[in-house]
Amino acid sequence: MPTFELELVPGLLTTRRDVAQSFGGATFGGIEPAVESKMVLVYSDPSAGEAHGYTFDGQAEDDERGPLYYYTGEGPKGDQQLTGGNASLRWHKEADRTVHLFVADGWAPHPVTGRRTGTRQQRYIGQMVVDDLEPFERRTAAGADGELRQVIVFRLRPDPAADYPPLFKAQDAVHPATVTQAVEVDVTEPELSDEPEDGAGGSVPVQPGAVEVETEAHTTDETTANIPGGLRTIRRREAQLVAAYKAHLQELGHTVRAHQITVAGVRGPLRTDLYDVTDNVLYEAKGTARRSDVRMAIGQLRDYRRHINAPDDLRLAILLPGDPGDDLRDLLGSEEITLVIRTAGGFERFEPPQN
Structure with a gap:
């Protein structure tokens, strides 16, 4: 006892x-x-x-x-x-x-x-x-x-x-790895139900199907969890956007993967959203078309490109749920980054101007 x-x-x-x-x-x-x-x-x-x-x-x-x-x-x-x-x-x-x-x-x-x-x-x-x-x-x-x-x-x-607040020490926050490594991984995985049995946190069986690695298996757009609802809705929207564009690329016969990047001194790996192996394009998706998210996506793509082992002609692209407007399209063009937006009929691409 x-x-x-x-x-x-x-x-x-x-x-x-x-x-x-x-x-x-x-x-x-x-x-x-x-x-x-x-x-x-x-x-x-x-x-x-x-x-x-x-x-x-x-x-x-x-x-x-x-x-x-x-x-x-x-x-x-x-x-x-x-x-x-x-x-x-x-x-x-x-x-x-x-x-x-x-x-x-x-x-x-x-x-x-x-x-x-x-x-x-x-x-x-x-x-x-x-x-x-x-x-x-x-x-x-x-x-x-x-x-x-x-x-x-x-x-x-x-x-x-x-x-009492938790008490961490310096070594808890330092990744022990001494090398930086990027590996190419599948973007699908066995789907897990994320609901407890009988509401008591029991065993949960593997369900058939597949889901994006970086997301949970959800079937609805909203949530009743007691957390900032807007943030969760945006995350869900981003995951659904990635899944839809992945399916679009696969319908075109493209091979779609992702990268898991382990960086020395950083706890937990970095994870890219989508990598189109066929066209050698690295995508970063965002759940909104706000300026702050576009700026963040640009930085993430630049960061990822330093680490992944891809052919020299790798292109960068940002995937958004809507049109960010003329100014941000111009920004992406000046950064030589492709813009893909979701439309009522599918997806529309805006390629950067050719020099």
């Missing part, structure tokens, strides 16, 4: 055994549900994860919604599924469980001699939640058998209901 004797304060150094004795849960898995305590205990060890092909775990750069921590789900071989511990973490809110993040930090000392033992020490980071807007990403990584597969990379945020 849990004793609840351990006080979880961010920065606390403890062991998995002490946590289990206080709150329940096992001591060997990366994601341990503690049912009686209504907790999900998450143990992260970025250095150990490297050996198993997990190069994603750790604190990412803050985005428009604040701090973000990546955590790779369970499953050493084959495509990871939203079952077991992964399901418990994904639907912790539906099950009314809090999430608590620990990061491996050295080795526990012997209680008498003070010498190092073989027990991994855990530093308590704080209480977290799975991101409402984008709970997880699908990424390509090698499994324990060396085969490439799809892994689930959870996006964890500080829980606004927690008594």
